[in-house]
Amino acid sequence: MLTPELLSEYDANAPTETSTATFGLGCFWGPDAAAGAMDGVVRTRVGYAGGTKPDPSYEVIGDHTEVVQVEYDSTTLSFSDLLDWAFSEHSPRRQSSKRQYQNIVFTETAAQREQLRAFLDDSDLRRQQVETRLEPPDEFYLAESYHQKFQLRSQRWITDVFDELQYDAEAIRESPAAARLNAHAAGQDVAAPFLPESYDPTSRRDG
Numbered sequence: 001m002l003t004p005e006l007l008s009e010y011d012a013n014a015p016t017e018t019s020t021a022t023f024g025l026g027c028f029w030g031p032d033a034a035a036g037a038m039d040g041v042v043r044t045r046v047g048y049a050g051g052t053k054p055d056p057s058y059e060v061i062g063d064h065t066e067v068v069q070v071e072y073d074s075t076t077l078s079f080s081d082l083l084d085w086a087f088s089e090h091s092p093r094r095q096s097s098k099r100q101y102q103n104i105v106f107t108e109t110a111a112q113r114e115q116l117r118a119f120l121d122d123s124d125l126r127r128q129q130v131e132t133r134l135e136p137p138d139e140f141y142l143a144e145s146y147h148q149k150f151q152l153r154s155q156r157w158i159t160d161v162f163d164e165l166q167y168d169a170e171a172i173r174e175s176p177a178a179a180r181l182n183a184h185a186a187g188q189d190v191a192a193p194f195l196p197e198s199y200d201p202t203s204r205r206d207g
């Protein structure tokens, strides 16, 4: 059951030590919700990166790309796991012709760069075939509130609980429970103590 108590308890107990990873995977609503379903993902936010224009916005994005930023608990989920996910969410052999929707993997640390190298070496992709932009960390500009956790925004049964808890837009954006609820609203298989149809992973449907 989605109660304010369970929701705030979930947020209060979320891991505070996290690592960050940022990906461009097309329109950011989809990967925001998909990332929120993954065990080990603690927080998600969407924004703009990869370009040069200062202070981009959705209306004036300049040369930036829509990206999702993921905060993850590296004791549960590795950057390699996130690479498995990111490369399953796009076709590395094809790049979008639109700057707004480019596929980009940002690597923020030497360890992430090493994991990316290992990932590509282990894959059947030859480096020359990879159209995905592989880039060093870049300034991340938060997108407007109405783009954050986009899928849950149309679900009154979810937004009512955030209202009850007096979460403002920033609190919803940064809420680990909101990341799960956004995934659930998007139809992802996601388990959380407050989800009404929280499923038993041992009886998980295949496919």
Ligand code: MHO
Binding pocket: 027, 028, 029, 066, 147
């Ligand atoms: N304009 C498209 C993509 C939005 S995404 C935030 C749509 O409405 O689906 O770029």
